[in-house]
Amino acid sequence: xxxxxxxxxxxxxxxxxxxxxxxxxxxxxALIRKEEQASYFHDxxxxxxxxxxxxxxxxxxxxxxxxxxxxxxxxxxxxxxxDKTLMIDLDGAxxxxxxxxxxxxxxxxxxxxxxxxxEAIQSAPESFAPYVVAKHYADEWxxxxxLDHTIIHPGRLTNDEGTGQVAVAPQVxxxxxxxxxxxxxxVETLANDSTIGKEYQVISGDQSVADAVKAQ
Amino acid sequence: xxxxxxxxxxxxxxxxxxxxxxxxxxxxxALIRKEEQASYFHDxxxxxxxxxxxxxxxxxxxxxxxxxxxxxxxxxxxxxxxDKTLMIDLDGAxxxxxxxxxxxxxxxxxxxxxxxxxEAIQSAPESFAPYVVAKHYADEWxxxxxLDHTIIHPGRLTNDEGTGQVAVAPQVxxxxxxxxxxxxxxVETLANDSTIGKEYQVISGDQSVADAVKAQ
Numbered sequence: 001x002x003x004x005x006x007x008x009x010x011x012x013x014x015x016x017x018x019x020x021x022x023x024x025x026x027x028x029x030a031l032i033r034k035e036e037q038a039s040y041f042h043d044x045x046x047x048x049x050x051x052x053x054x055x056x057x058x059x060x061x062x063x064x065x066x067x068x069x070x071x072x073x074x075x076x077x078x079x080x081x082x083d084k085t086l087m088i089d090l091d092g093a094x095x096x097x098x099x100x101x102x103x104x105x106x107x108x109x110x111x112x113x114x115x116x117x118x119e120a121i122q123s124a125p126e127s128f129a130p131y132v133v134a135k136h137y138a139d140e141w142x143x144x145x146x147l148d149h150t151i152i153h154p155g156r157l158t159n160d161e162g163t164g165q166v167a168v169a170p171q172v173x174x175x176x177x178x179x180x181x182x183x184x185x186x187v188e189t190l191a192n193d194s195t196i197g198k199e200y201q202v203i204s205g206d207q208s209v210a211d212a213v214k215a216q
Numbered sequence: 217x218x219x220x221x222x223x224x225x226x227x228x229x230x231x232x233x234x235x236x237x238x239x240x241x242x243x244x245x246a247l248i249r250k251e252e253q254a255s256y257f258h259d260x261x262x263x264x265x266x267x268x269x270x271x272x273x274x275x276x277x278x279x280x281x282x283x284x285x286x287x288x289x290x291x292x293x294x295x296x297x298x299d300k301t302l303m304i305d306l307d308g309a310x311x312x313x314x315x316x317x318x319x320x321x322x323x324x325x326x327x328x329x330x331x332x333x334x335e336a337i338q339s340a341p342e343s344f345a346p347y348v349v350a351k352h353y354a355d356e357w358x359x360x361x362x363l364d365h366t367i368i369h370p371g372r373l374t375n376d377e378g379t380g381q382v383a384v385a386p387q388v389x390x391x392x393x394x395x396x397x398x399x400x401x402x403v404e405t406l407a408n409d410s411t412i413g414k415e416y417q418v419i420s421g422d423q424s425v426a427d428a429v430k431a432q
Contacts, residue, residue, distance in 0.1 A: 054345075056338060083298035086346040090353065091337065121307065122272060129270075130302040137306065137353055144360070 003190060004029045004067040004105075006053070006096050007074025008046075009037045011159070012111060015183035016073060017046050023187060029067055031074075053092030060099035069107035069190055070100045082130040089131065093138040097145055107196075108147040109189055111182070112139050114155050114174065114201060139199075150189050151199035154182045167205025168212035175203035188213040219406060220245045220283040220321075222269070222312050223290025224262075225253045227375070228327060231399035232289060233262050239403060245283055247290075269308030276315035285323035285406055286316045298346040305347065309354040313361055323412075324363040325405055327398070328355050330371050330390065330417060355415075366405050367415035370398045383421025384428035391419035404429040 003020055007013045008030030020028040021044045030041040030048045038048045049063035053074060064070060072093055076084035093110070100108055114120075116136040124132045142149050155177045162180030185202050188209050189195045198216050205212070219236055223229045224246030236244040237260045246257040246264045254264045265279035269290060280286060288309055292300035309326070316324055330336075332352040340348045358365050371393045378396030401418050404425050405411045414432050421428070 057334065081298060082302055083343075083346040086298055086302055086349045091349045094353075118273065127299075130299040133302045133307045137310075137357075141353075 001025060001069060001190065002027050002029060002067045004031055004049075004064055004070045006031045006070060006072045008032050008041060008048075010073055010075060012073045012157070012179045012182050012186075014040065015162075015180045016071065016186055017041055018044055019183050019187050021046055023191075026187065026190065029063075031063055053095065054087050057095045057098050057102065060095055061102040064096070064099045064103035064105055067103075067105055069109065070096060070105055071109045071111070071186055071190070072096055073111040073186070085131050085134045089134040090138050094141050097142060097147060100147060101145070106146075106148045107190070108142065108145075108149045109186060110139065110142050110149060110151045111186070112151050112153050112199075114153050116153070148193075148196040150195045150197075152182070152185060152189065153199065153201040154185075155201065155203035157182065163204065164209055165204065165206050166202055166209055166212050167207060168200050168202050168216060170198075170200055172201045172203050172205075177203045181209065184209040185213060192216075217241060217285060217406065218243050218245060218283045220247055220265075220280055220286045222247045222286060222288045224248050224257060224264075226289055226291060228289045228373070228395045228398055228402075230256065231378075231396045232287065232402055233257055234260055235399050235403050237262055239407075242403065242406065245279075247279055269311065270303050273311045273314050273318065276311055277318040280312070280315045280319035280321055283319075283321055285325065286312060286321055287325045287327070287402055287406070288312055289327040289402070301347050301350045305350040306354050310357050313358060313363060316363060317361070322364045323406070324358065324361075324365045325402060326355065326358050326365060326367045327402070328367050328369045328415075330369050332369070364409075364412040366411045366413070368398070368401060368405065369415065369417040370401075371417065371419035373398065379420065380425055381420065381422050382418055382425055382428050383423060384416050384418050384425075384432060386414075386416055388417045388419050388421075393419045397425065400425040401429060408432075 009032050017028045020026045028046040041048050051063045076088040113135045121132045155175045160178040162178045233244045236242045244262040257264050267279045292304040329351045337348045371391045376394040378394045
């Protein structure tokens with residue numbers, strides 16, 4: 001199974017491409033924005049495609065051709081403004097869904113945020129609310145497509161080393177989770193078609209990633 | 217017919233409430249954000265309801281009860297950032313649609329911008345693109361509801377006195393249009409159920425508003 005990783009150069013993305021390349025049934029195509037980001041992925045033996053998510057859907061669709069699944073783990077990042085949140089987290093995400101449809105790719109895994117419900121928008125601090133709005137509508141858009149989708153809602157992301165032990169459920173308590181373990185959950189999600197149509201929150205816990213994902 | 221005007225204190229909104237109050241078959245309820253904005257509308261004999269579009273849907277739904285139509289002409293304005301664009305032009309708009317559904321109001325008229333297509337997003341200047349994205353998704357959301365909707369796409373808005381002469385069609389050339397004439401097009405749209413399910417651009421032209429809208 002070939003997997004297009006959108007946002008490959010991000011912190012989850014880099015873990016994810018490495019883990020995909022280490023997996024015997026998976027291979028990655030890293031979607032990146034700049035040529036100078038490519039060497040990390042080439043060193044892992046992964047393909048790369050250079051595409052700007054603010055660009056045309058046609059270019060994203062071209063980069064999507066020939067893969068079996070798309071993982072969206074791009075983010076405008078905490079240091080950009082709400083303008084980039086709109087352009088990347090919402091519009092960029094929807095464009096990758098349209099690109100998947102155009103390229104005939106059915107499987108789509110969205111890395112959302114912990115809680116993107118209407119209630120989460122209302123209770124978010126003012127500075128964070130626009131991000132939740134963008135992720136809310138990206139998730140809603142995905143639910144309305146015919147793509148075979150899974151939506152993963154990780155807790156507070158850390159750069160701690162992964163433990164491989166998580167708690168996964170439609171609703172789990174708020175908690176931390178290493179980005180490395182989120183990547184493991186994504187890999188296991190790709191490997192289990194039973195996750196199609198599901199969405200779940202992920203934090204650190206006491207179940208192996210394989211067991212936790214299979215139980216969804 | 218009682219009409220909830222969302223964004224009544226805006227530049228189109230003020231014209232619109234006045235014209236609705238002058239119309240024998242229509243009356244307005246002005247949705248405003250602050251008590252001190254109310255006197256203008258009370259002087260016109262219009263009801264007011266004070267609601268923050270960043271607040272709960274339930275509060276917006278309560279303010280929507282008992283009207284026959286909703287007009288969305290709110291905008292975060294040119295002097296706010298993309299955060300308010302996300303919160304008002306996209307999420308605020310969608311919340312008024314949900315509020316209309318909850319209050320059992322079927323008729324909904326959206327004042328969009330001139331061009332909210334995917335192509336318009338791509339060709340917009342970088343500073344303007346987030347606004348187009350927000351309006352694009354608000355329009356898309358409305359199209360996906362069961363509301364009896366009309367989407368009006370005005371050209372470049374001016375504060376010139378209205379002439380009552382416009383050009384209205386699904387696609388018209390780029391051009392100016394006084395806000396006062398946009399308000400007239402909204403009133404005529406409310407008065408003509410044949411406009412349900414339609415969307416059209418509006419600029420100044422040489423047809424009376426009544427004839428131009430009836431021809432849609």
